[in-house]
Amino acid sequence: MSAVRNPKQQSEMPRVVGQPIARVDGPLKVRGQARFAAEVDLPGLAYAALAYSSIAKGRIVSIDTSAARQAAGVMFVMTHENAPKLNPPPIFTEGGAAVSRLPIMQGADVHWNGQPIAIVVAESQEQAEHAASLIQARFDTEPAVLSLDKSRARAKAHEHILGEPPKIEIGDAESALASAEVRVDRVYRTPRQNHNAIELHAVTVHWEEGTLVVHDSTQMINMSALALQRIFDLPPDKVRVKSPFIGGGFGGKGLWSYQVLAAAVAREVQRPVRLVLSREGVFRSIGGRTLTEQRVALGARKDGALAALIHTGLTGMTSHSYCPEQFTFPARHLYQADRFKIAQEYVALHMVPNTFMRAPGESVGTFALESAIDELAVALQLDPIELRRRLEPKVDPTSRHPFSQRGLIEAYRRGAEKFGWHDRNLEPRSRREGDWLIGHGVATATYPYYRQPGGAARIRLNAEGHAIVQMASHEMGMGTATVQAQFAADLLAVPLEEVKFEYGDSTQPAGTMAGGSSQTASIIGAVVAASEALFAELLRLAGPQSPLAGLEPGEVMTRDRGLCARRDPGRFESYRAILKRAGRQEVSAEASSAEPVEAQKYSMHSTGAQFCEVRVNAITGEIRVSRFLGSFDVGRIVNPKTAASQLRGGIVMGIGLALMEETLFDERTGRIMNASLAEYHVPVHMDVPAIDVIWNDIPDPQSPHGVRGIGEIGITGVGAAIANAVYNAAGVRVRELPITLDKT
Numbered sequence: 001m002s003a004v005r006n007p008k009q010q011s012e013m014p015r016v017v018g019q020p021i022a023r024v025d026g027p028l029k030v031r032g033q034a035r036f037a038a039e040v041d042l043p044g045l046a047y048a049a050l051a052y053s054s055i056a057k058g059r060i061v062s063i064d065t066s067a068a069r070q071a072a073g074v075m076f077v078m079t080h081e082n083a084p085k086l087n088p089p090p091i092f093t094e095g096g097a098a099v100s101r102l103p104i105m106q107g108a109d110v111h112w113n114g115q116p117i118a119i120v121v122a123e124s125q126e127q128a129e130h131a132a133s134l135i136q137a138r139f140d141t142e143p144a145v146l147s148l149d150k151s152r153a154r155a156k157a158h159e160h161i162l163g164e165p166p167k168i169e170i171g172d173a174e175s176a177l178a179s180a181e182v183r184v185d186r187v188y189r190t191p192r193q194n195h196n197a198i199e200l201h202a203v204t205v206h207w208e209e210g211t212l213v214v215h216d217s218t219q220m221i222n223m224s225a226l227a228l229q230r231i232f233d234l235p236p237d238k239v240r241v242k243s244p245f246i247g248g249g250f251g252g253k254g255l256w257s258y259q260v261l262a263a264a265v266a267r268e269v270q271r272p273v274r275l276v277l278s279r280e281g282v283f284r285s286i287g288g289r290t291l292t293e294q295r296v297a298l299g300a301r302k303d304g305a306l307a308a309l310i311h312t313g314l315t316g317m318t319s320h321s322y323c324p325e326q327f328t329f330p331a332r333h334l335y336q337a338d339r340f341k342i343a344q345e346y347v348a349l350h351m352v353p354n355t356f357m358r359a360p361g362e363s364v365g366t367f368a369l370e371s372a373i374d375e376l377a378v379a380l381q382l383d384p385i386e387l388r389r390r391l392e393p394k395v396d397p398t399s400r401h402p403f404s405q406r407g408l409i410e411a412y413r414r415g416a417e418k419f420g421w422h423d424r425n426l427e428p429r430s431r432r433e434g435d436w437l438i439g440h441g442v443a444t445a446t447y448p449y450y451r452q453p454g455g456a457a458r459i460r461l462n463a464e465g466h467a468i469v470q471m472a473s474h475e476m477g478m479g480t481a482t483v484q485a486q487f488a489a490d491l492l493a494v495p496l497e498e499v500k501f502e503y504g505d506s507t508q509p510a511g512t513m514a515g516g517s518s519q520t521a522s523i524i525g526a527v528v529a530a531s532e533a534l535f536a537e538l539l540r541l542a543g544p545q546s547p548l549a550g551l552e553p554g555e556v557m558t559r560d561r562g563l564c565a566r567r568d569p570g571r572f573e574s575y576r577a578i579l580k581r582a583g584r585q586e587v588s589a590e591a592s593s594a595e596p597v598e599a600q601k602y603s604m605h606s607t608g609a610q611f612c613e614v615r616v617n618a619i620t621g622e623i624r625v626s627r628f629l630g631s632f633d634v635g636r637i638v639n640p641k642t643a644a645s646q647l648r649g650g651i652v653m654g655i656g657l658a659l660m661e662e663t664l665f666d667e668r669t670g671r672i673m674n675a676s677l678a679e680y681h682v683p684v685h686m687d688v689p690a691i692d693v694i695w696n697d698i699p700d701p702q703s704p705h706g707v708r709g710i711g712e713i714g715i716t717g718v719g720a721a722i723a724n725a726v727y728n729a730a731g732v733r734v735r736e737l738p739i740t741l742d743k744t
C-alpha cells in the first residue's frame with residue numbers, strides 16, 4: 001500500500017525515483033566538512049599504534065615494552081600480559097560484526113603473521129608509531145599450514161556455504177563428461193587480494209560515563225555494536241557506534257581487533273583514543289579475498305547443449321573465521337545442463353582471516369566459469385553469446401525455482417549492439433595495429449539478490465510537512481542517503497528538498513549491514529513498513545472532520561504532501577492540515593520490515609553482460625583494456641547517476657582483479673611481502689578506459705519496489721571478459737589471475 005506502487009498516482013510532484021540526482025552528501029565531502037572516523041575531534045585526544053607478530057604460528061615467549069614505555073609522549077602500552085579481560089568476539093554467523101572468533105590480546109598464542117601483539121597510546125600519532133617500532137617480541141614458533149597447494153590433503157567440506165549446500169550433485173556428471181562429444185576440463189587459479197579502500201581502517205573512541213562511543217568506519221553498525229557489547233560485557237544502551245561516512249568498504253569494514261584494542265586502551269588511559277591503521281597495518285591485520293583453485297569441466301553436444309557442468313575446487317580459510325569465498329555460486333544458476341556436480345572445500349591456513357571482498361565468490365567464480373564457457377565456444381566454433389543463448393535456462397537449473405525476473409539475454413542483446421560486437425575480431429591473433437594485437441571478449445556477470453531481515457525505520461513528519469527518515473544504515477560513498485531520500489520523497493509525495501534520510505548511528509532504529517548488495521532493498525522494505533504505520537497514525541489523527549474520515553489505511557495513497565482516497569483522489573488532506581487540526585507539531589511512526597521471504601520461493605539474481613576490448617603488445621606482452629561496456633539486468637534503477645558509478649566502480653575493481661591485484665604471501669613464513677600500494681597494484685587512471693554502463697531497467701516483481709542490489713555485480717564477469725579478450729587478441733589462454741605480461 002503506497003503511492004509508488006500505484007501507476008495511476010495523481011500528483012503534481014515530479015517523481016524523483018529514476019532521476020539522476022546528485023549525491024546529497026557531495027557538497028559536504030568536497031568542502032571537507034564530512035567528518036570521517038579518523039577526523040572526529042575530541043578534547044584530550046590520544047593516538048594509538050599497533051605492533052604485529054612476525055611469525056605465523058606459535059607463542060610469544062617474551063615481549064619487551066620497556067623502550068616503548070620510555071619513549072617520548074607514550075602514556076600506555078598494552079600487550080596480552082596487561083590487557084583487561086575481553087570476551088571472544090561474535091562473528092557474523094552469530095549476529096556480530098567480528099571477522100574472527102579469536103579472543104583479542106588474551107594470550108600468548110599467535111595465529112598469523114601480522115596479528116596485533118601490542119598497542120601503544122601516545123600524545124601524537126608519530127610518537128605512538130615510533131614507540132610501537134621499539135617493541136621487541138621473542139617467539140616460539142610452531143609448524144604452520146601456509147600452502148594451499150601442499151595442504152590439499154587437509155581439505156574439509158563446509159557444513160554449508162552461507163546457507164546453501166556445499167555440494168550439489170544432479171545425475172552422474174563425471175560419466176556424462178567422459179562420454180561427451182566436446183569437452184573442456186580446466187583448472188583456474190585466483191590469488192589473494194587485499195582490501196585497499198582509500199580510507200584506512202580507523203576508529204576514534206571515547207568512554208562517556210560508562211558508555212563506549214565508537215566513531216568507526218563500518219558497514220555493520222548494529223552488528224558492531226552488538227559485538228562490542230558482548231566483548232566488553234556492556235548492556236545495549238552502553239555502546240554507541242557512529243559511522244556517518246565511510247571512505248570505501250567493499251566488505252572489509254567490519255569489526256577487527258583494532259576497534260576493540262582502541263576501546264580497551266581508551267578505558268585504561270581515560271582519554272579519547274584514535275587508532276588509524278597504516279596501509280601496512282591494513283595488509284597485516286585486515287583480511288581480504290582468499291585464494292582459489294577451481295576446476296570447471298563442461299561436457300557438450302555439438303550444438304552446445306551441456307550434458308555435464310562441473311565446478312569444484314578449494315579455497316584457503318582460517319579455523320576461526322567464516323568466509324567461504326563461494327566461487328561455486330554462479331554455476332548453480334546460470335546455465336541449463338543435464339547433470340551437475342558442484343562442490344567446494346577449504347583448507348584452514350595460518351593467515352590473516354580472509355573476509356568478504358566485493359562479490360566474494362562470484363567475482364572469482366565467474367572468472368573460472370566464464371573462461372570455460374568461452375573455451376567451449378572456441379571448441380564448438382560458436383559465437384560465445386550464441387552459446388549462452390542456447391544454454392539459457394527456463395527455471396533455475398539447480399534449485400528448479402522460477403526466476404523472479406531475468407533479462408540476461410536482453411542484456412547481451414543491448415550490450416552487443418552498443419559495443420558493436422558484430423565487428424569483433426573473429427580469429428584469435430588476427431587483428432593488429434602496429435605492435436598492438438586487438439581482441440574482444442564477453443562474459444556473464446551475476447550476483448544474487450539479498451534482503452536482510454531485522455531492519456527498522458522511523459519516519460517523522462513535521463508541521464511543515466517535511467519528512468525525516470531514520471535508520472542506522474551506511475553510506476560508503478555509493479549514494480545511500482541520496483537514493484533513500486528519493487525513494488521516500490515519492491513514497492510520501494513530498495518534494496526531494498523536504499526529505500532527509502538520517503543514518504549512520506546505532507541510536508537510530510536498527511539497520512542491516514551494507515553487504516551482499518542488500519542494503520537498498522532492505523532499507524526500502526523497512527521504510528515501506530514504517531510508512532504504513534505512519535499512514536494509519538495520520539488517519540487516526542485526521543478524525544471525523546477530515547475528508548479522509550472513515551477511510552482505512554489500505555484505502556489511501558499519497559499525493560501532493562498528503563493523503564487521498566485511492567478510489568477518489570479528490571478526497572484529499574495534506575499532512576500539514578491533518579497535524580494542524582490535531583494540534584500536533586509532529587507525527588512519527590516506526591516499523592520493522594516484513595520477513596524477506598521472496599528469495600525462498602524464487603531464484604533471484606541480477607545478471608549482466610561484460611564486453612571488453614584489449615590491446616596486447618606483440619613485443620612486450622603488455623595488456624591495456626582499451627574499451628569496456630557493462631550491460632546489466634539489475635531490477636529498477638532508483639538513481640541512474642549513483643547506479644552508473646556503482647557499476648562502473650565494480651568494473652574498475654574488476655580490471656584490478658584481472659590484471660594487477662595480488663597479495664604476495666610468502667609460504668615459508670606466512671608474511672605478506674607487498675604490504676603497500678607501491679607494491680600491491682590497483683588500477684589507476686591510466687589503466688582504465690572510458691567505461692560504458694547500460695541497464696535494462698526492468699523492475700523485479702518480487703522485490704520491494706522492483707529493486708535489486710547493484711554494489712557487487714559490476715566486478716563479476718570482468719576477469720573472464722578480459723581473459724577472453726586477451727585470448728582473442730593474442731591467442732594465449734591465461735587461467736591464472738592476475739593476467740600479467742609474462743603470461744601472455
Ligand code: MOS
Nearest residue numbers: 250251358515516
Ligand atoms: Mo560486500 S563484499 O558484501 O561489502
